Amino acid sequence: MTTHVWPDEQIVRDLAQFRRVAPLTHCITNIVVTGFTANVLLALGASPAMVIAPEEAGEFSPIAQALLINVGTVTQIDALAMTKAAAAAQKAGTPWVLDPVAVGVLEFRTQIAVDLLKYRPAVIKGNASEIMALAGSTGGGKGVDSAASSTEALPQAQALASRTESVVAVTGEVDYVTDGVQTVCIPGGDVLMTKVTGTGCALGAVMAAFLAVCESPMQAAIAGSAVFSEAAQQAARLSSGPGSFASCFLDRLYLIGK
Amino acid sequence: MTTHVWPDEQIVRDLAQFRRVAPLTHCITNIVVTGFTANVLLALGASPAMVIAPEEAGEFSPIAQALLINVGTVTQIDALAMTKAAAAAQKAGTPWVLDPVAVGVLEFRTQIAVDLLKYRPAVIKGNASEIMALAGSTGGGKGVDSAASSTEALPQAQALASRTESVVAVTGEVDYVTDGVQTVCIPGGDVLMTKVTGTGCALGAVMAAFLAVCESPMQAAIAGSAVFSEAAQQAARLSSGPGSFASCFLDRLYLIGK
Amino acid sequence: MTTHVWPDEQIVRDLAQFRRVAPLTHCITNIVVTGFTANVLLALGASPAMVIAPEEAGEFSPIAQALLINVGTVTQIDALAMTKAAAAAQKAGTPWVLDPVAVGVLEFRTQIAVDLLKYRPAVIKGNASEIMALAGSTGGGKGVDSAASSTEALPQAQALASRTESVVAVTGEVDYVTDGVQTVCIPGGDVLMTKVTGTGCALGAVMAAFLAVCESPMQAAIAGSAVFSEAAQQAARLSSGPGSFASCFLDRLYLIGK
Numbered sequence: 001m002t003t004h005v006w007p008d009e010q011i012v013r014d015l016a017q018f019r020r021v022a023p024l025t026h027c028i029t030n031i032v033v034t035g036f037t038a039n040v041l042l043a044l045g046a047s048p049a050m051v052i053a054p055e056e057a058g059e060f061s062p063i064a065q066a067l068l069i070n071v072g073t074v075t076q077i078d079a080l081a082m083t084k085a086a087a088a089a090q091k092a093g094t095p096w097v098l099d100p101v102a103v104g105v106l107e108f109r110t111q112i113a114v115d116l117l118k119y120r121p122a123v124i125k126g127n128a129s130e131i132m133a134l135a136g137s138t139g140g141g142k143g144v145d146s147a148a149s150s151t152e153a154l155p156q157a158q159a160l161a162s163r164t165e166s167v168v169a170v171t172g173e174v175d176y177v178t179d180g181v182q183t184v185c186i187p188g189g190d191v192l193m194t195k196v197t198g199t200g201c202a203l204g205a206v207m208a209a210f211l212a213v214c215e216s217p218m219q220a221a222i223a224g225s226a227v228f229s230e231a232a233q234q235a236a237r238l239s240s241g242p243g244s245f246a247s248c249f250l251d252r253l254y255l256i257g258k
Numbered sequence: 259m260t261t262h263v264w265p266d267e268q269i270v271r272d273l274a275q276f277r278r279v280a281p282l283t284h285c286i287t288n289i290v291v292t293g294f295t296a297n298v299l300l301a302l303g304a305s306p307a308m309v310i311a312p313e314e315a316g317e318f319s320p321i322a323q324a325l326l327i328n329v330g331t332v333t334q335i336d337a338l339a340m341t342k343a344a345a346a347a348q349k350a351g352t353p354w355v356l357d358p359v360a361v362g363v364l365e366f367r368t369q370i371a372v373d374l375l376k377y378r379p380a381v382i383k384g385n386a387s388e389i390m391a392l393a394g395s396t397g398g399g400k401g402v403d404s405a406a407s408s409t410e411a412l413p414q415a416q417a418l419a420s421r422t423e424s425v426v427a428v429t430g431e432v433d434y435v436t437d438g439v440q441t442v443c444i445p446g447g448d449v450l451m452t453k454v455t456g457t458g459c460a461l462g463a464v465m466a467a468f469l470a471v472c473e474s475p476m477q478a479a480i481a482g483s484a485v486f487s488e489a490a491q492q493a494a495r496l497s498s499g500p501g502s503f504a505s506c507f508l509d510r511l512y513l514i515g516k
Numbered sequence: 517m518t519t520h521v522w523p524d525e526q527i528v529r530d531l532a533q534f535r536r537v538a539p540l541t542h543c544i545t546n547i548v549v550t551g552f553t554a555n556v557l558l559a560l561g562a563s564p565a566m567v568i569a570p571e572e573a574g575e576f577s578p579i580a581q582a583l584l585i586n587v588g589t590v591t592q593i594d595a596l597a598m599t600k601a602a603a604a605a606q607k608a609g610t611p612w613v614l615d616p617v618a619v620g621v622l623e624f625r626t627q628i629a630v631d632l633l634k635y636r637p638a639v640i641k642g643n644a645s646e647i648m649a650l651a652g653s654t655g656g657g658k659g660v661d662s663a664a665s666s667t668e669a670l671p672q673a674q675a676l677a678s679r680t681e682s683v684v685a686v687t688g689e690v691d692y693v694t695d696g697v698q699t700v701c702i703p704g705g706d707v708l709m710t711k712v713t714g715t716g717c718a719l720g721a722v723m724a725a726f727l728a729v730c731e732s733p734m735q736a737a738i739a740g741s742a743v744f745s746e747a748a749q750q751a752a753r754l755s756s757g758p759g760s761f762a763s764c765f766l767d768r769l770y771l772i773g774k
Contacts, residue, residue: 032292032308034548038713043758048713050548053591055624063621075311075335077591105321108313195512197296197306241509242301251757254711290550290566333569333593363579366571453770455554455564499767500559 002184004222006230007257014214014223015257019045023212026064026094027205028052028082030072030101033198036246037068040202043253044227046209051085058084062092065212068205069116071109072101079112086119095122095211095220098166099204104133117164122217124160125169125204128153135160150176158183167217169207169225171200177221184222188229190236192245199249203228231256260442262480264488265515272472272481273515277303281470284322284352285463286310286340288330288359291456294504295326298460301511302485304467309343316342320350323470326463327374329367330359337370344377353380353469353478356424357462362391375422380475382418383427383462386411393418408434416441425475427465427483429458435479442480446487448494450503457507461486489514518700520738522746523773530730530739531773535561539728542580542610543721544568544598546588546617549714552762553584556718559769560743562725567601574600578608581728584721585632587625588617595628602635611638611727611736614682615720620649633680638733640676641685641720644669651676666692674699683733685723685741687716693737700738704745706752708761715765719744747772 004011024047029037034050041048051060054077061067067089069082089096098121100113113134117124126134128148135156150172161168162180170176175186193199203224210220231252239245262269282305287295292308299306309318312335319325325347327340347354356379358371371392375382384392386406393414408430419426420438428434433444451457461482468478489510497503520527540563545553550566557564567576570593577583583605585598605612614637616629629650633640642650644664651672666688677684678696686692691702709715719740726736747768755761 030308031289031310031547032296035293035551035713038548039758039762042711042713049618050546050589051618051622052547052589053624055592056622059622059624073308073310076313102307102309106309106314106317108311108317195300197293197300239509241512242297243505243508243512246297246508247505247759247763250759250762251755254757254759288566289547289568290554293551331566331568334571360565360567364567364572364575366569366575453558455551455558497767499770500555501763501766501770504555504766505763 004184004186004226005188006226008226010219011223011226012257014210014219015227017213018210021065021213022047023065023209024049024063025205025209026051026061026067026085028057028078028085029068029070029201029205032072033201036198037202037205039250040253041205041209043250044206048205052078052081054080054084057081058088061085061089061094064094066208067094067096068099068208069096070099070101070201070204071103071113072201074109074112082112082116086116090119095217097121097123097125097204097208097211099201100124100126100130100134101201103130104136121166122211123167123169123207123221124164125171125207125221127171127200131160131168131170132156150174154178154183167221169221171203175225175229177218177225179218182218186222186225186229188226188233190232192236192239192242193232195242196246227256262442262444262484263446264484266484268477269481269484270515272468272477273485275471276468279323279471280305281323281467282307282321283463283467284309284319284325284343286315286336286343287326287328287459287463290330291459294456295460295463297508298511299463299467301508302464306463310336310339312338312342315339316346319343319347319352322352324466325352325354326357326466327354328357328359328459328462329361329371330459332367332370340370340374344374348377353475355379355381355383355462355466355469357459358382358384358388358392359459361388362394379424380469381425381427381465381479382422383429383465383479385429385458389418389426389428390414408432412436412441425479427479429461433483433487435476435483437476440476444480444483444487446484446491448490450494450497450500451490453500454504485514520700520702520742521704522742524742526735527739527742528773530726530735531743533729534726537581537729538563539581539725540565540579541721541725542567542577542583542601544573544594544601545584545586545717545721548588549717552714553718553721555766556769557721557725559766560722564721568594568597570596570600573597574604577601577605577610580610582724583610583612584615584724585612586615586617586717586720587619587629588717590625590628598628598632602632606635611733613637613639613641613720613724613727615717616640616642616646616650617717619646620652637682638727639683639685639723639737640680641687641723641737643687643716647676647684647686648672666690670694670699683737685737687719691741691745693734693741695734698734702738702741702745704742704749706748708752708755708758709748711758712762743772
């Protein structure tokens with residue numbers, strides 16, 4: 001398994017391209033993290049657009065350069081918007097990321113996430129439990145284990161990637177990215193990331209934005225993860241707790257590679 | 259009336275237990291403060307989960323170790339989720355906090371808050387006006403006085419506590435906590451807390467999380483209030499305004515007692 | 517064209533009055549920026565109230581001293597709340613600001629914004645593209661140009677102001693405020709404002725709050741813009757990126773003129 005970290009040459013080039021393009025990134029995400037997600041995208045150089053009404057979501061995803069769907073606080077009306085956005089994205093060729101937050105714990109959102117798979121996300125990003133649950137659900141099972149490490153989830157992540165033809169990113173102390181054949185690992189990050197809400201959700205949005213500029217979904221997930229890990233490590237060294245970390249993390253995303 | 263402040267021995271013990279348990283705290287709160295509330299819970303060591311869909315709320319509150327319901331921006335669909343969550347929490351024995359934001363000012367939310375009382379919140383937390391309004395409403399009156407101090411609200415807080423068998427916390431320059439028989443006061447805090455949105459709302463969530471580890475709702479409300487007041491005082495000394503205060507407050511919650 | 521900047525005498529007087537009155541400012545805004553908008557209003561000395569349910573919005577806007585309506589993430593149910601709030605505000609004499617976020621890009625929200633014009637906002641605030649789109653739409657056209665500068669939008673801003681009898685504020689590197697006859701410019705600000713979500717949206721809320729204390733909508737828009745620009749410039753000098761900028765910007769709003 002190869003390891004990728006900032007400043008790998010390809011990742012540095014991808015970030016430079018990211019900033020030139022400023023990908024218009026359509027986000028339908030949970031209400032806890034909308035502001036932070038937009039701020040992360042802006043800090044790194046993307047152009048976020050939170051378009052969430054069912055009347056607009058399917059009109060906007062074809063205009064956007066990438067799409068994130070995160071089911072963290074999904075309601076029935078959100079699910080309708082997500083379906084329209086994903087269907088239109090697939091038709092228009094807008095690449096998208098699915099973040100199956102807490103899938104496996106609650107039936108309603110699990111079904112929504114499973115249904116969304118048919119629109120072929122380029123990347124599925126979740127923690128070990130979420131990926132294991134989603135892998136199980138699509139096969140009929142129900143593997144939920146919130147204490148699972150990302151390593152434990154690897155076999156199911158690989159199986160999920162093969163079955164869906166999506167790249168699967170399993171986040172944790174170490175992140176793994178797999179297309180079912182190749183698997184790479186991205187170490188780094190900092191435990192303070194787990195003390196700020198929305199860091200994982202924002203990473204999903206960043207991976208989506210990288211889809212607009214990288215040559216493959218695999219590379220987009222790797223670049224997003226590596227940039228995040230490096231900025232988090234830099235921020236942790238300058239912080240005294242999660243409040244200063246969140247602020248400093250945005251600064252470092254803004255400054256990384258400049 | 260006894261006074262409780264950090265670092266009272268019992269509060270220190272409760273916080274240590276809080277961090278060991280990391281209470282899974284189900285929050286159905288207003289859209290202004292979701293992110294900040296999650297960050298406050300994370301900083302202090304709890305595990306927040308904002309599960310808000312009517313399809314999920316009643317399934318999740320029995321899994322959670324505590325529940326917060328805050329009616330700050332309640333809509334009809336939110337009210338349905340709140341009712342399901344509160345009913346399931348009562349049945350499952352999950353203790354919960356009701357935060358009746360702006361009750362008394364607007365009829366719609368007042369009725370929702372009054373209806374929720376039947377599911378027996380362990381703690382009702384509000385400012386003086388809200389507690390007076392809720393006390394009046396349950397008795398048929400309509401005492402709203404947004405200029406009221408927490409001291410003025412004490413008699414009605416005590417009456418409300420007796421009638422509902424909930425602990426009532428009245429927040430203000432000084433916080434009071436009463437079960438209708440005993441009343442204690444928690445001084446401290448800082449005026450900068452009133453310049454950051456969601457500090458009061460996040461305190462409700464913290465009281466909820468303490469319900470999972472304290473021996474009584476009275477002690478949970480006291481511990482939450484005392485920890486908040488101390489962290490706010492520490493943060494205020496290190497801040498130049500509400501922006502740096504908010505960031506520093508999260509750092510201090512993370513560091514308090516470590 | 518005259519230029520206004522902090523500390524023009526009238527703006528300083530308006531801000532002092534703003535802090536004495538602490539305008540109760542009703543906001544129906546998008547879900548990305550609710551928290552930041554409330555924090556900006558609190559930092560500057562206003563009293564924000566996010567009342568968004570259709571059952572409450574029309575009851576609250578007559579109580580409030582000013583109203584902001586921002587269509588950034590408008591849904592059907594939000595549109596109902598906005599209509600009720602705007603209609604009741606007009607009837608009660610509560611002055612209000614319309615922020616037509618992304619109008620012209622998406623049909624659904626464009627129609628909602630156009631419909632809201634009938635309730636006579638005191639101020640319409642948008643970037644060049646939004647103002648051009650709204651000007652075009654009300655006349656039947658559809659002029660959208662997201663690359664437009666605020667200068668390019670001036671003729672259409674003036675036409676929109678004349679037709680609607682609203683003051684129109686066009687924000688950008690330089691802000692312009694026009695009532696269709698007079699046009700003034702407010703330079704300042706900093707590019708970091710474009711890297712923090714919600715700065716423009718929060719400016720709409722601040723202009724609304726100034727409506728409660730200024731002698732004219734023109735002066736309210738000017739004062740809001742000038743105070744914002746100055747605080748942003750001060751904050752930019754003290755920041756290393758968008759995270760520290762956002763925090764520092766709130767501090768400077770709190771401290772400006774004290």
